[in-house]
Amino acid sequence: MEVSSEYAVQMHGIVKRFGAFTALDHIDLDVRKQTVHAILGENGAGKTTLMNILYGLYKADEGKTYLYGEEVGISNPTEAIRHGIGMVHQHFMLVENFTVTENIILGDEVCGTAGVLDMGRARKEVTKLVEEYGFEVDPDARIQDISVGMQQRVEILKALYRGAEILILDEPTAVLTPQEIDKLMEIMDGLVSKGKTIIIITHKLKEIMRSAHECSIVRRGKYMGTVDVAQSSENDLAARMVGRNVNLKVEKAPAHPKDVCLSIKGLTVRDERGIEQVRDLNLNVRAGEIVGIAGIDGNGQSELVDAIMSLAKARAGTIEVKGVEVQNTSPRKVIDSGVATIPSDRHRWGLVLPMIVSENAVLEHHGDEVYGKGIMLDYDKLRAYTEELVSQFDIRPAGCEEERISGLSGGNQQKVIIARSVTHAPDVLIAFQPTRGLDVGAIEFVHKTLIAERDRGVAILLISYELDEVMDVSDKIAVIYHGQIVGEFEQGTVGEDELGLLMAGGGSQ
């Protein structure tokens, strides 16, 4: 495309290699002035790498960047800021125990003589910005005390304070409630009407349809074209992103729940700082149903899972598996009583990355008689068992039993964990963020497996920060807020807005 001042950003023929791996292979991007431009792609497709090049965090091996028709070379964030580019990272870059004002001025402070801070003047400047854009942020609040949505606004303010004309938002909706997403969309409209240009990186189709004017698609480091969002549809975008038609809808038959398999009564759990993260929580999961817990990260989900697995102490209350109390025993006892887990972070909890696939495949059950006698492990049996898993669950590459598991892709690592959990025929399956970081194809597989297990009569507790996942997969939806279940619904009887309100603490009973 022609280089012109009509475009705020143009990146042509961008190539970026990491060793032998080509992360970006001749990518083109043309972003019109005063528009919201989405970059769509699966995890690992190269979206963030491309933006990190624009922001000067990485250097492109080939290709040219133009801002408003002028060629520029940006080699570090300071230069990007000078060129009027601001970036809001997926993981916020905020100092938790600083105030909003301190975070905004950091690195570009308002000073009197000799480097002495003039906080009065700084506060005035921040207040002016907040009012100009209608952000509803208290300049004196500490970051640790404000909501995630507000933290994101502080990040945007940081960029605006430095005179950003072009804003890059990396997965901006990943951590927001539906209401906060609405607010963000409003803010983005407001910014565009004030002359700013916005680039959002996302893999969420719904938000692109709602907010973006144009959308560029990246698949495995290659440029797949730019579409006018108004002329497109979610299914069209998904097919372009994945390279084949995908079924975005989770298909399942109605559940046939039987007896209560997992019963939690009055559970209270404290975190390592002694703060109660789960308070008096009650929840039942029946055999043959999926109970989904919707909630924003940090509302007690991890403490709940830890307590079920006896990794954290239950200060009060009981956890029963098939009528037997298991709280405050040991992970071994909990596993033996029929509970399997898909942990939220497979690298930290689920796998031992330097070990081979077949060792990982028996981790929870390495003590079973089948895998060896006494203190000895029978590696032939491990291998035979793993071979079966690899073919049954289509774990790739085939024949990877003796490979280190760190060499597998995220989706295949997750398949190993799921295969390990379900082949030992649990009665209760705890799936904590089971599709985190997976691409659309792998997500489809995980959801199908969960539903197949449900139909086999397993009681499944699904905990996810992705509201869509909870709403699509669960038979029953429970909302967690501040460590308590604040609402329970049958699937299909509740809308996104109501759930979103409950997740944010509004209208709790």
Next chain:
Amino acid sequence: MDKVVLLLGITLMYSTPLVFGALGGVISERSGVTNIGIEGMMVIGAITAATTSYFTGNPWLAFLAAGAAGAVVALLHAVASVSFAADQTVSGVAINLLAPGIALFSCRRFFDGGATTPIVTKLPKVFGDGWMADTPWANLNVNVSTLIAFLACVIMWFVLYKTKWGLRVRAVGEHPAAADTLGIDVYKTRYVCVLVSGVLAGFGGASVTIGIISQFTPTAIAGQGFIALAAVIFGKWTPFGTYGACLLFGATQALTIILGGGQSIIPSSILAMLPYVMTIIVLVLFVGRSVAPKADGVPYIKGSR
């Protein structure tokens, strides 16, 4: 009354090296570098001060030389832990093992094989030599290093909380990646803070050998660097909090001295344990509750966000 004044005087005197060491710990850890090598830097400061004072007869020059020597040792720590992202505890332990060896070797080298230096010229007293002589109040006429330590505390508070450099240091210690994306040089900031920490620890060593006693002995420092680190935690990584913690530890040392005068029924060797026992108690009670800077002890590697 006399006893109280005496206790106060000794407390101020004995807390001084702790204050220097602890302030060094505060500035280093606030920037995100754990500095367990404070002890070693104090030892080097102690021998440098005594030796310089002996050969030049100028205690002020000796005091500055001790700060410079502390900075040189701190540079080792900075290179290892900031540039090479080495384990900061290991680097600190290495310094603590190295420093007493160097100190003793230098002492033997310069003073004909003696393990201690001869008596050297001390820093002057705050109110001059003759002030209130022969009254108990003379005990309050402390060494100038005590005053310098207090000023260092005030200055550090002002810099950390009232200037842009302080804001940056604290940001680097809490969230270096955030500081980096805003154009703050994380490495440079940490280097400066570790070097300042070395200077302060060097002063701390000097305040023992040319402030409290007037010679270097191999046991002159004897764990004061570690007590200073306990004071950092007790003082919640703030200059004034830490200063207060040092006064408390200094007071236990003063108690040890006053009670150990010979009349006490408790054996003096048991009393000598008091400051260390106090340190352990304080650590047990406060180490979990006090919140360290988030990035303390975590090397920053660019690009690994």
